[in-house]
Amino acid sequence: MNETEKTSKRKQCILRAVNEALAEVDYSKLSIEDIASRAGVGKSTIYRWWKHKSDLVFETFKENTASVFELEFDKSLQYNLSQQLLKLSMALNQQAGRALLVVMAENREAAGDFFKQYLLPRREQTRKLIQLSIERQEIRADYDFETMLDMLYAAVHYQIIFFNCVPDEAYVEKLVTVSLAPIMMNKAD
Template sequence: MTEVEVEKTSRRKQCILKAVTAALEEDDYSHLTVEDIAARAGVGKSTIYRWWKHKSDLVFDAFKAQTASVFELDFEQSLELNLNQQLLKLAHALNHPVGRALLVVMAEHREAAGEFFKQYLLPRREQTRKLIQIAIKRHEIIADYPFELMLDALYGPIHYQIIFFNRMPDETYIQSLVHLLMQPVLVQK
């Protein structure tokens, strides 16, 4: 592929993902169709199917495009501050129509959810583990603690609030959650 063809392909993909976002802002995932996305993007269905095999793949990629730089960690800041910022950003991302569609996709398509976990969530979790190791070296937190369980306990309530209560956790809720789960690991000074 030439550089011009690569650029054209990239623009088409971006246009298609913007069409996914626009469609989800008007209606929910159950009404999302490849036909509608193709019409909004000004491409044929075959163009979409060349790059994505299912509408769930489009939602995953639209979510990734929307959050590409959102979940950056600041390794100079404390673990607690980073966790507060991450959870607040996650709540906002999941409360967006694309995020809500993503939650539906993960519930309905186990295989796709597994791929999304491997490709998207796992690398971010690895970054958080790295931040935990830095916090241990800085003597912010203790080293001997089930951090995997702590991470599950931090992220689970965000999903729970959005899915079951249809409520976006606010900054106060998130700060309280992080504070509660950080208490057992803080180094006593």
């Protein structure tokens, strides 16, 4: 095994340890010492790659959701938004997702980094899907799509943070339907 493979294996072990720790304690009690012990590495190894436990949570969330949020460009915008919101609901309800919400609430810099590195590329993919939906004449082009996306994703966060409730399929379907209703093209148009 070469050095790159060893490094990758150690990182994966550390991220698994973060998931294990978060299954037992919340973010406020998460410690680098515990993670290092669970991963069988020294704290210095962790600090070599991550400067703070919030970085570990961010990386763990990214790892846990690496292939979860892929869009299906051959399907409708409504289908994709519904699937995205359901998957997001499930991901944020897991330990790493809940810890990530805490990190973003407590640390503006970490929240900004998460937005730039993780959410912005996914939002760009959604913009491409919106453009494709316009070209397919599924939706009208004259709409504030940025605000619509904010409203959709904020509603999921709101349900989880304030009501400790994971939005179910019925809620998500209604949310997406109501959000898209003003712009859906129908045969009379």
